[in-house]
Amino acid sequence: MELKLYNTLTRKKAPFVPIDANNVRMYACGPTVYDFAHIGNARPVIVFDVLYRLLRHIYGVGHVKYVRNITDVDDKINARAAEEYPDLELNAAVAEVTAKTTKQFHEDIAALGVLPPDVEPTCTSHIPQMVEMIKVLIAKGNAYEAEGHVLLDTASVPDYGSLSGRSLDEMIAGARVEVAPYKRNPSDSVMWKPSDDSLPGWPSPWGRGRPGWHIECSAMAKEHLGEVFDIHGGGIDLTFPHHENELAQSRCAHDTDVMANVWMHNGFLQVEGDKMSKSLGNFVTINELLADWPGEVLRYNMLRSHYRQPIDWTVKGLEESAKTLAGFYGGEDFSKAEKSFAPPVLEALSDDMNTPAVMTALHQLAHSDDRPALVSSLRALGFAGDLTDPRASGVDEAAIQQRIDQRLAARAAKDFAEADRIRDELAAQGIALKDGPEGTTWELVR
RNA sequence: GGCUGGGUAGCAAAAGGUCACUGCGCCGGAGUGCAUAUCCGGAAAUCCAGGUUCAAGUCCUGGCCCAGCCUCCA
Structure with missing residues (x-):
């Protein structure tokens, strides 16, 4: 099955051909560790985790x-460190912030x-x-030093703007920010900047x-993946200026x-129809969501939309995802199931990671009663079959x-x-009873 | 203003050609003491205008609307 990916560089979907099928290399921009990661x-x-799993399936782990x-x-990070640890020396404070935030990030995304x-x-x-790369760029005439800064000379790059589809001229014309006086061109970006003792x-x-x-991503990608590699990913907002x-x-x-x-960019996320922003008060962190929802529900909800499409993150959507996953899982023990993509699932994934089509394929597997194919596909997609309600930790199950x-x-x-009095009493505590052929089960209402 | 995407039923979300996929919700029925669960059935949509094609929701052009970027926010 041929993998096709949409490439921001060409604005086209094309078959993916790795440089070296024995060493397929991808880079994704990770977080800046100064605060809880948001959804x-x-x-x-x-x-990009799904892409990683897919590539590992195709080319081998x-x-x-x-x-x-x-x-x-x-x-x-510096600002946060000064604010949270005013008594610490700044470097120590920065180390505290980055270590704590990185640990939190790892815990959140593992869930x-x-x-x-x-x-x-x-x-x-x-x-x-980074210093080495900057020296090379200066030597080649692509960067210059000015007032203690080193800047990328964007005018020296022949087709600068080709990824984001904009020319130097239109960027200068459209510039709305005040340009630092030491820049030769408004679009020149800072690669190195002076630090005072603080x-x-x-x-x-x-x-x-x-x-x-x-410059950090340029240098780290070179260090770990080489000068030219296969796939670079990130959020669509990073297309310009970062990428x-x-x-x-x-x-x-x-x-x-x-x-x-290949350059891949995921679409933006909105919350209940609005742009997520601290001023609107709808800024929602992964950690907060994990207090109310199983991590797998968040994962499923994210993958219901195609990665390049905008996604509207809603509670209603999460409820639907929870219901759908519960239907898929059906109390099955995932721990001994194998991980492999059923053909229709693989076919959908191979079409530029069409995860909504994957969901359709999963539903069809569920309807066809092919439980092993359904469960192994879910596992391969990163679902472990655990829908433990995080809110249930304070509930007295025995009672x-x-x-x-x-x-x-x-x-x-x-x-x-x-009987009805007891049912009403539990309902008042937010517990819904479900009578079925296998007996009575309960769940916390949302 | 410039650049880049997107507009499909109540909601979410697919698809160059069968009865146009799927889920939630809704309506009807079965089910239970009743209510759930569960099962069966049903109604319901392609933003507008041109063009290409035997065939357009899908491809192209324009319009309208929405979002992102141009402000080191994924």
């Missing part, structure tokens, strides 16, 4: 290398069924590689400073036509079971008034 951050993590970085140098990448490089451990910094030929945002600058730097430094052959038994006894004695 929008979870989207690329889940989407040992033949795919997935790199997802941690950005642990950033002025937002979403996400596999760890093969390499998770941090910015702070790749400073020498900020984290590293020695460099241009003085003590810290890297700009884009545009990143690939310009890498191509100039390495004299290559491309940095990655509920006792009331259920009492109600069953009342029903057996045809004391329906008492």
Whole structure:
């Protein structure tokens, strides 16, 4: 089965041909670790996890290398560190913030069924590689030093703007921000900036400073995947300026036509129809959602939409996802099921990761009563069959079971008034009883 | 203003050609002491205008509307 992927570089869907089928390489931009990851951050993590699983299925587990970085140098981190740990020396405070946030990120996404990448490089451990690349870019005339900064000379890059589809001219015309006076062109991006003693910094030929945002991914990708690799992914908002600058730097430094052959971008996420923003008060973190919903429900809900489409994240959608998954699982023990994609599932995934079509295929498997194919496909997609309600941790299950038994006894004695009274009493506690052929079960109402 | 995507039933979400997929919701029936669960059946949609094609929801052009980017926010 041929894998087709949509490539932002060409704006077309095309068959995926790896550079080396024995070593398929992909890079995805990871989080800046200064705060809890929100559900929008979870989207690329889940989407590229599915791609990783698919590539491992096609090319073999040992033949795919997935790199997802941690950005642990950033002025937002510095600000957060100063705010949260005013008594600590800044570097120590920064280390606290990045360590704590990284740990939280790992816990949150593990609950979403996400596999760890093969390499998770941090910015702070790749400073020498960045400095080296900047030196090369200066030597080649693609970067210049100005007032302690080093900037990418975007005018020196022949087809700068080709990824995002914009020209230098229109960017200058449309610029709405005040341009720093030391920039030759408004679009020139900072690769290195000076740090005073109050900020984290590293020695460099241009003085003590810290890297700009884009150079980190150029340097880390080179370090772990080489000069040219197969797939680069991230959120659509990163297309410009982040990826545009990143690939310009890498191509100039390495004299290559491309940095990655295929560039993939996931669409944005809205919450209940609105843009997610702190000012609207609808900023929702993965961690908060995990207090109310099984992680697998969040994962399923994310994959119901095609990754390039915008997704409207709603409670109603989560309820539907929970109901659908419960129907798929049917109390089955997933632990000893194998992981493999059933043909119709693989076919849907191979068409530019058409996960909505995957869902249709799963429903058809469910209707066909082919339980093994359904369960193994779900496992291969990263679902472990665990719908434990996180809200149930404070519930006294034994007491509920006792009331259920009492109600069953009342029903057996045809004391329906008492039976209904018990059912109403539990309902008032948010517990819904479900009588079925196998007996009575209960669940927490939403 | 420029660039890039998207507009399919009440909601979500597929598809160049059969009775146009699927789920939730809704309606009817079966089911239970009743209510759930569960099962059976049903109603319901392609933003507008051109074009290409034997055939367009799908491809192309324009319009309208929505979103993202141009503000180191995934």
